[in-house]
Amino acid sequence: MAKLLINTTILEELFKEHYNSLYYHAQSFLSNPEVAKDIVNDCFEEVWNKRNQLDISYSLKSFLYSMVRNRSLNYLKRQEVEKKYISRTLHSSGYGEDEYQDYDSVLDEIRKAIEELPPQGRSVFKKCFIENLSYKETAEELNISVNTVKTHVTNSLKKLRHDLDRDLLLFFLHVSKKK
Structure with a gap:
């Protein structure tokens, strides 16, 4: 069987045809x-x-469903x-359990701080710490130099250190490296 070549037209058709069903698959x-x-967008x-x-x-549709399920x-x-x-x-840092019963709000605080990073820095930061790509892989994917990746990571970490509580930033960095 020949290898499927993916171009913008094929991807747009797949997106239009399968986005809603993939979204509901993720929602399940x-x-x-x-x-x-x-x-689904990722x-x-x-x-x-x-x-x-x-x-x-084989079927790109099956491949997409597997990706969505796994993610x-x-x-x-x-x-x-x-x-x-x-x-x-939180327990070891002395915060009371009742102060942080809504863990989702703590996670939202971390996500919000990341979303407030400058666009290029945010993109580099997500690739390195959320997708766990190496600096080299990130540089290749974004068509920038490895040194530019390092600069964006450094600047992003400085901003996050300023915007987030120290324990929250350490928590995020710890969890992101476990994936």
């Missing part, structure tokens, strides 16, 4: 519609970014680890 695992949208983005390396000689399950696992880590961190 998750309770957060925004996270479900992000996961899957399409990854297919596009790796279109030359992917060997999808949804990984997200749920990370959430569970994050909640346990927050609980331990």
Whole structure:
């Protein structure tokens, strides 16, 4: 069977045809519609970014459904680890459990701080710490130098240190390296 070549037309057709069903597939695992949208969008983005390396000689639809399922399950696992880590961190730092009963609000604080980073810095930071790409892989994917990646990471960490409580930043960095 010949290797499927993915171009913009094919990807746009796949997006239009399967986005809603993939979104509902993600929603069947998750309770957060925004996270479900992000996961589906990230899957399409990854297919596009790796279109030359992917060997999808079978159904691209099946491949997308598997990606969405796996990312949804990984997200749920990370959430569970994050909640346990927050609980331990807050307990050891002297915060009362009643002060942080809503772990999702703590996670939202971290996400919000990341979203407030400058666009290029945010993109580099997410690739390095959320997608766990190396500096070299990030540089290649974004068509920038490794030194530029290092600069963006340094500047992003400085801003996050300023914007977030020390324990929250340490928590995020710890959890992101576990993935």
